[in-house]
Amino acid sequence: MSKAYFGIEGLDRSLENGVSYGSQIAVVGDSGIGKTVMAGEFIKEGLRCGDTCIYVACDEPPTAMREHLQSFKVGTPAYEEMGRLIFIDAYEESGSTEKYVISDHRHLVKYYALEKEVLHSYAGHRVRLVADSLSTLLTMVDTAEILEFHRTRLKHLRKSGILTMDIFVSGVLDPQVMTITGHLYNLILKMSFSSSRYSPIRQLQIGKVKSQQFVSSRHIFTISPIYGILVYADMGVGE
Protein backbone atom coordinates (compact mmCIF):
# COMPACT_ATOMS: atom_id res chain seq x y z
CA MET A 1 0.00 0.00 0.00
CA SER A 2 1.34 3.40 -0.95
CA LYS A 3 2.30 5.92 1.69
CA ALA A 4 1.59 9.61 1.78
CA TYR A 5 3.81 12.52 2.67
CA PHE A 6 3.29 16.12 3.68
CA GLY A 7 5.48 17.67 0.99
CA ILE A 8 7.50 19.36 3.75
CA GLU A 9 11.02 18.01 3.53
CA GLY A 10 12.14 18.30 7.14
CA LEU A 11 8.89 16.83 8.41
CA ASP A 12 8.80 14.00 5.87
CA ARG A 13 12.35 13.11 6.87
CA SER A 14 11.19 12.73 10.48
CA LEU A 15 8.42 10.39 9.34
CA GLU A 16 10.52 7.99 7.34
CA ASN A 17 7.66 5.58 6.70
CA GLY A 18 5.26 8.35 5.73
CA VAL A 19 1.61 8.02 6.67
CA SER A 20 -0.90 5.46 5.45
CA TYR A 21 -4.09 6.38 3.63
CA GLY A 22 -6.88 6.03 6.15
CA SER A 23 -4.80 7.78 8.82
CA GLN A 24 -6.03 10.81 10.72
CA ILE A 25 -3.69 13.66 11.45
CA ALA A 26 -4.43 16.34 14.04
CA VAL A 27 -2.53 19.59 13.64
CA VAL A 28 -2.74 21.68 16.78
CA GLY A 29 -1.25 25.13 16.75
CA ASP A 30 -1.27 28.71 17.91
CA SER A 31 -3.11 31.31 15.93
CA GLY A 32 -0.91 32.63 13.10
CA ILE A 33 1.67 29.83 13.41
CA GLY A 34 1.18 28.55 9.85
CA LYS A 35 -1.41 25.79 10.10
CA THR A 36 -3.14 26.85 6.89
CA VAL A 37 0.22 27.00 5.13
CA MET A 38 0.80 23.40 6.23
CA ALA A 39 -2.65 22.48 4.94
CA GLY A 40 -1.76 24.11 1.62
CA GLU A 41 1.48 22.12 1.39
CA PHE A 42 -0.38 18.92 2.23
CA ILE A 43 -2.89 19.58 -0.54
CA LYS A 44 -0.21 20.61 -3.01
CA GLU A 45 1.64 17.35 -2.32
CA GLY A 46 -1.61 15.41 -2.73
CA LEU A 47 -2.34 17.02 -6.09
CA ARG A 48 1.23 16.34 -7.18
CA CYS A 49 0.98 12.62 -6.42
CA GLY A 50 -2.48 12.06 -7.93
CA ASP A 51 -4.75 12.30 -4.88
CA THR A 52 -8.19 13.87 -4.86
CA CYS A 53 -8.07 16.68 -2.31
CA ILE A 54 -11.01 18.03 -0.34
CA TYR A 55 -10.58 21.21 1.63
CA VAL A 56 -13.15 22.29 4.21
CA ALA A 57 -12.82 26.02 4.74
CA CYS A 58 -14.10 26.99 8.19
CA ASP A 59 -12.11 30.13 9.00
CA GLU A 60 -11.98 31.84 5.61
CA PRO A 61 -13.90 31.52 2.37
CA PRO A 62 -12.50 28.90 -0.03
CA THR A 63 -11.25 31.72 -2.26
CA ALA A 64 -8.55 32.42 0.33
CA MET A 65 -7.16 28.88 -0.05
CA ARG A 66 -7.35 29.15 -3.83
CA GLU A 67 -5.24 32.30 -3.66
CA HIS A 68 -2.90 30.66 -1.19
CA LEU A 69 -2.34 27.67 -3.48
CA GLN A 70 -1.83 29.97 -6.42
CA SER A 71 0.88 31.78 -4.49
CA PHE A 72 2.64 28.39 -4.42
CA LYS A 73 2.18 28.13 -8.18
CA VAL A 74 -0.70 25.65 -7.96
CA GLY A 75 -3.34 26.68 -10.46
CA THR A 76 -6.56 25.52 -8.86
CA PRO A 77 -9.09 25.90 -11.76
CA ALA A 78 -7.64 22.99 -13.73
CA TYR A 79 -7.69 20.68 -10.71
CA GLU A 80 -11.19 21.80 -9.79
CA GLU A 81 -12.45 21.13 -13.31
CA MET A 82 -10.90 17.66 -13.20
CA GLY A 83 -12.60 16.97 -9.87
CA ARG A 84 -9.26 16.56 -8.14
CA LEU A 85 -9.66 19.57 -5.86
CA ILE A 86 -12.94 20.15 -4.05
CA PHE A 87 -13.82 22.94 -1.68
CA ILE A 88 -16.49 22.74 1.03
CA ASP A 89 -17.54 26.14 2.28
CA ALA A 90 -18.07 25.99 6.03
CA TYR A 91 -17.47 29.69 6.41
CA GLU A 92 -20.37 31.48 4.77
CA GLU A 93 -23.67 30.44 6.26
CA SER A 94 -25.56 32.06 3.42
CA GLY A 95 -24.77 33.60 0.06
CA SER A 96 -21.97 31.20 -0.83
CA THR A 97 -21.43 30.45 -4.51
CA GLU A 98 -19.58 27.20 -3.81
CA LYS A 99 -21.04 23.87 -4.91
CA TYR A 100 -20.77 22.42 -1.42
CA VAL A 101 -21.86 24.63 1.45
CA ILE A 102 -22.61 23.96 5.10
CA SER A 103 -25.51 26.28 5.67
CA ASP A 104 -25.93 25.68 9.37
CA HIS A 105 -22.91 25.54 11.63
CA ARG A 106 -24.75 24.54 14.78
CA HIS A 107 -25.43 20.95 13.84
CA LEU A 108 -22.50 18.58 13.44
CA VAL A 109 -24.83 15.96 11.95
CA LYS A 110 -25.33 18.25 8.97
CA TYR A 111 -21.59 18.69 8.52
CA TYR A 112 -21.11 14.95 8.82
CA ALA A 113 -23.87 14.27 6.29
CA LEU A 114 -22.36 16.67 3.73
CA GLU A 115 -18.82 15.39 4.24
CA LYS A 116 -20.02 11.81 3.78
CA GLU A 117 -21.94 12.76 0.65
CA VAL A 118 -18.89 14.43 -0.90
CA LEU A 119 -16.59 11.56 0.07
CA HIS A 120 -19.08 9.04 -1.29
CA SER A 121 -18.96 10.72 -4.69
CA TYR A 122 -15.19 10.13 -4.76
CA ALA A 123 -15.29 6.54 -3.56
CA GLY A 124 -12.52 4.49 -5.13
CA HIS A 125 -10.22 7.52 -5.37
CA ARG A 126 -7.24 8.15 -3.13
CA VAL A 127 -8.54 11.05 -1.07
CA ARG A 128 -6.99 13.65 1.21
CA LEU A 129 -9.36 15.62 3.40
CA VAL A 130 -8.39 18.79 5.23
CA ALA A 131 -10.70 20.54 7.74
CA ASP A 132 -9.27 23.99 8.47
CA SER A 133 -9.98 24.52 11.24
CA LEU A 134 -12.24 21.90 12.70
CA SER A 135 -12.10 23.57 16.12
CA THR A 136 -14.08 26.51 14.71
CA LEU A 137 -16.98 24.19 13.90
CA LEU A 138 -16.91 22.73 17.39
CA THR A 139 -17.01 25.92 19.42
CA MET A 140 -20.78 26.05 19.77
CA VAL A 141 -21.30 22.39 20.52
CA ASP A 142 -21.58 20.43 23.78
CA THR A 143 -18.64 18.27 24.87
CA ALA A 144 -20.57 15.01 24.62
CA GLU A 145 -21.65 15.85 21.08
CA ILE A 146 -18.08 16.76 20.06
CA LEU A 147 -16.74 13.43 21.29
CA GLU A 148 -19.56 11.49 19.62
CA PHE A 149 -18.87 13.40 16.40
CA HIS A 150 -15.15 12.58 16.51
CA ARG A 151 -15.72 8.91 17.24
CA THR A 152 -18.30 8.46 14.49
CA ARG A 153 -16.55 10.57 11.88
CA LEU A 154 -13.02 9.28 12.40
CA LYS A 155 -14.22 5.67 12.38
CA HIS A 156 -15.94 6.30 9.06
CA LEU A 157 -12.92 8.08 7.58
CA ARG A 158 -10.59 5.29 8.65
CA LYS A 159 -12.86 2.64 7.18
CA SER A 160 -13.09 4.62 3.93
CA GLY A 161 -9.31 4.97 3.67
CA ILE A 162 -9.40 8.77 3.74
CA LEU A 163 -6.18 10.51 4.67
CA THR A 164 -7.45 13.24 6.96
CA MET A 165 -5.85 16.36 8.36
CA ASP A 166 -7.92 18.11 11.02
CA ILE A 167 -6.66 21.45 12.19
CA PHE A 168 -7.25 22.72 15.72
CA VAL A 169 -6.43 26.18 16.99
CA SER A 170 -4.74 25.91 20.39
CA GLY A 171 -6.88 26.97 23.31
CA VAL A 172 -10.20 27.02 21.47
CA LEU A 173 -11.46 23.72 22.83
CA ASP A 174 -11.50 22.49 26.39
CA PRO A 175 -8.15 20.76 27.23
CA GLN A 176 -9.98 17.63 28.39
CA VAL A 177 -11.81 17.41 25.05
CA MET A 178 -8.50 17.84 23.22
CA THR A 179 -6.87 15.07 25.28
CA ILE A 180 -9.68 12.60 24.58
CA THR A 181 -9.82 13.68 20.93
CA GLY A 182 -6.06 13.23 20.58
CA HIS A 183 -6.40 9.52 21.35
CA LEU A 184 -8.48 9.06 18.24
CA TYR A 185 -5.83 10.39 15.83
CA ASN A 186 -2.93 8.40 14.42
CA LEU A 187 -0.61 11.36 14.21
CA ILE A 188 -0.49 14.63 16.12
CA LEU A 189 1.57 17.61 15.04
CA LYS A 190 2.00 20.51 17.41
CA MET A 191 2.95 23.94 16.13
CA SER A 192 3.82 26.71 18.54
CA PHE A 193 5.77 29.91 19.02
CA SER A 194 8.74 29.68 21.33
CA SER A 195 8.47 31.38 24.68
CA SER A 196 11.14 33.90 23.72
CA ARG A 197 9.54 37.27 24.10
CA TYR A 198 11.80 39.26 21.82
CA SER A 199 12.25 37.03 18.82
CA PRO A 200 9.38 34.58 18.48
CA ILE A 201 10.42 31.39 16.78
CA ARG A 202 8.13 28.90 15.13
CA GLN A 203 8.45 25.34 16.37
CA LEU A 204 7.06 22.04 15.13
CA GLN A 205 6.81 18.89 17.21
CA ILE A 206 5.54 15.42 16.43
CA GLY A 207 3.26 14.76 19.38
CA LYS A 208 2.21 11.24 18.55
CA VAL A 209 2.57 8.57 15.91
CA LYS A 210 0.37 5.60 16.69
CA SER A 211 2.20 2.26 16.82
CA GLN A 212 5.44 3.75 15.56
CA GLN A 213 8.62 5.02 17.09
CA PHE A 214 9.23 8.70 16.58
CA VAL A 215 11.46 11.50 17.79
CA SER A 216 9.40 14.06 19.65
CA SER A 217 11.97 16.84 19.70
CA ARG A 218 10.95 20.27 18.53
CA HIS A 219 12.08 21.56 15.18
CA ILE A 220 12.38 25.21 14.29
CA PHE A 221 10.63 26.13 11.07
CA THR A 222 10.11 29.23 8.99
CA ILE A 223 7.63 30.11 6.28
CA SER A 224 9.16 31.10 3.00
CA PRO A 225 6.95 33.01 0.56
CA ILE A 226 8.45 30.88 -2.22
CA TYR A 227 9.13 27.46 -0.69
CA GLY A 228 6.49 27.35 2.03
CA ILE A 229 7.36 25.65 5.31
CA LEU A 230 11.07 25.01 5.84
CA VAL A 231 11.83 22.75 8.80
CA TYR A 232 15.32 22.91 10.20
CA ALA A 233 17.22 19.86 11.36
CA ASP A 234 16.83 18.97 15.03
CA MET A 235 19.09 21.19 17.10
CA GLY A 236 17.60 20.21 20.46
CA VAL A 237 15.74 23.49 20.73
CA GLY A 238 13.46 23.87 23.68
CA GLU A 239 14.68 20.72 25.44
Next chain:
Amino acid sequence: MEIDETIIWLSEIAQSFGAHRLVIDSFYAFLSRIDNTAVLNEKFYNLVSYLNRLNYTTLLLGPSLELSGARKTEAIHSTVQGSILLKSTMMQNRRVRQLELYKMRGVNHVMGNHLLEINTSGVQVFPRLGG
Protein backbone atom coordinates in the same frame (compact mmCIF):
# COMPACT_ATOMS: atom_id res chain seq x y z
CA MET B 1 -71.74 10.00 14.01
CA GLU B 2 -70.65 7.06 16.17
CA ILE B 3 -66.93 6.34 16.34
CA ASP B 4 -67.42 2.79 15.05
CA GLU B 5 -69.46 4.08 12.13
CA THR B 6 -66.74 6.61 11.36
CA ILE B 7 -64.11 3.88 11.26
CA ILE B 8 -66.17 1.76 8.86
CA TRP B 9 -67.03 4.77 6.74
CA LEU B 10 -63.37 5.79 6.44
CA SER B 11 -62.37 2.28 5.45
CA GLU B 12 -65.10 2.05 2.81
CA ILE B 13 -63.97 5.29 1.23
CA ALA B 14 -60.35 4.06 1.13
CA GLN B 15 -61.50 0.73 -0.33
CA SER B 16 -63.51 2.45 -3.06
CA PHE B 17 -60.28 4.07 -4.28
CA GLY B 18 -58.35 0.81 -4.07
CA ALA B 19 -55.90 2.53 -1.77
CA HIS B 20 -52.99 0.76 -0.15
CA ARG B 21 -51.91 3.65 2.01
CA LEU B 22 -54.12 5.61 4.30
CA VAL B 23 -53.33 8.80 6.18
CA ILE B 24 -55.61 9.93 8.98
CA ASP B 25 -54.90 13.52 9.94
CA SER B 26 -55.59 13.52 12.75
CA PHE B 27 -56.94 10.42 14.44
CA TYR B 28 -57.18 12.34 17.66
CA ALA B 29 -59.85 14.60 16.21
CA PHE B 30 -62.50 11.95 16.65
CA LEU B 31 -60.97 9.93 19.46
CA SER B 32 -60.70 13.07 21.59
CA ARG B 33 -64.47 12.89 22.00
CA ILE B 34 -63.93 9.94 24.33
CA ASP B 35 -63.13 10.82 27.91
CA ASN B 36 -62.95 7.32 29.29
CA THR B 37 -59.47 5.84 28.78
CA ALA B 38 -60.74 2.25 28.64
CA VAL B 39 -63.24 3.11 25.92
CA LEU B 40 -60.60 5.09 24.04
CA ASN B 41 -58.23 2.12 24.10
CA GLU B 42 -60.97 -0.15 22.83
CA LYS B 43 -61.96 2.18 19.99
CA PHE B 44 -58.37 2.77 18.99
CA TYR B 45 -57.72 -0.96 19.02
CA ASN B 46 -60.80 -1.48 16.83
CA LEU B 47 -59.58 1.15 14.38
CA VAL B 48 -56.10 -0.36 14.06
CA SER B 49 -57.25 -3.97 13.82
CA TYR B 50 -59.87 -3.02 11.20
CA LEU B 51 -57.24 -1.28 9.11
CA ASN B 52 -54.88 -4.24 9.55
CA ARG B 53 -57.52 -6.60 8.22
CA LEU B 54 -57.89 -4.42 5.15
CA ASN B 55 -54.10 -4.60 4.73
CA TYR B 56 -53.63 -0.84 4.61
CA THR B 57 -50.40 0.84 5.58
CA THR B 58 -51.76 3.61 7.70
CA LEU B 59 -50.16 6.78 8.95
CA LEU B 60 -52.04 8.06 11.94
CA LEU B 61 -51.20 11.65 12.70
CA GLY B 62 -51.95 13.19 16.02
CA PRO B 63 -50.90 15.88 18.44
CA SER B 64 -48.06 15.30 20.84
CA LEU B 65 -49.21 12.36 22.90
CA GLU B 66 -47.13 13.50 25.82
CA LEU B 67 -49.70 16.24 26.26
CA SER B 68 -52.54 13.79 26.35
CA GLY B 69 -51.73 11.92 29.52
CA ALA B 70 -49.54 8.89 30.04
CA ARG B 71 -52.29 6.26 30.19
CA LYS B 72 -53.72 7.24 26.83
CA THR B 73 -50.21 7.34 25.34
CA GLU B 74 -49.17 3.87 26.41
CA ALA B 75 -52.29 2.22 25.05
CA ILE B 76 -51.88 3.88 21.67
CA HIS B 77 -48.15 3.11 21.42
CA SER B 78 -48.73 -0.55 22.25
CA THR B 79 -51.41 -0.97 19.60
CA VAL B 80 -49.55 0.38 16.57
CA GLN B 81 -46.55 -1.18 14.81
CA GLY B 82 -44.45 1.97 14.95
CA SER B 83 -44.42 5.33 16.68
CA ILE B 84 -42.58 8.35 15.38
CA LEU B 85 -42.44 11.43 17.57
CA LEU B 86 -41.93 14.83 15.98
CA LYS B 87 -40.59 17.43 18.37
CA SER B 88 -39.78 21.09 18.42
CA THR B 89 -37.11 22.08 20.93
CA MET B 90 -34.99 25.10 21.75
CA MET B 91 -31.25 24.74 21.15
CA GLN B 92 -28.91 27.70 21.60
CA ASN B 93 -31.79 30.10 21.43
CA ARG B 94 -33.02 28.68 18.13
CA ARG B 95 -35.91 26.33 17.63
CA VAL B 96 -35.10 23.07 15.92
CA ARG B 97 -37.21 20.19 14.73
CA GLN B 98 -36.34 16.69 15.85
CA LEU B 99 -37.64 13.24 15.05
CA GLU B 100 -37.53 10.26 17.38
CA LEU B 101 -38.19 6.69 16.32
CA TYR B 102 -39.93 5.77 19.55
CA LYS B 103 -41.01 2.32 18.44
CA MET B 104 -40.62 0.25 15.29
CA ARG B 105 -41.86 -3.28 15.96
CA GLY B 106 -39.52 -5.97 14.69
CA VAL B 107 -37.22 -3.45 12.99
CA ASN B 108 -33.78 -2.51 14.23
CA HIS B 109 -33.70 1.26 14.40
CA VAL B 110 -31.50 4.09 15.62
CA MET B 111 -33.17 5.40 18.73
CA GLY B 112 -32.82 8.93 20.06
CA ASN B 113 -33.48 12.32 18.52
CA HIS B 114 -32.55 13.00 14.92
CA LEU B 115 -32.41 16.47 13.40
CA LEU B 116 -35.31 17.11 11.02
CA GLU B 117 -35.59 19.88 8.47
CA ILE B 118 -38.30 20.95 6.11
CA ASN B 119 -36.76 22.35 2.96
CA THR B 120 -37.56 22.68 -0.72
CA SER B 121 -36.99 18.94 -1.21
CA GLY B 122 -39.48 18.08 1.50
CA VAL B 123 -38.53 16.55 4.81
CA GLN B 124 -34.87 15.77 5.42
CA VAL B 125 -33.67 13.83 8.44
CA PHE B 126 -30.07 13.80 9.63
CA PRO B 127 -29.45 10.60 11.62
CA ARG B 128 -27.91 11.33 14.98
CA LEU B 129 -24.21 10.62 15.40
CA GLY B 130 -23.10 7.41 17.02
CA GLY B 131 -25.46 4.99 15.26
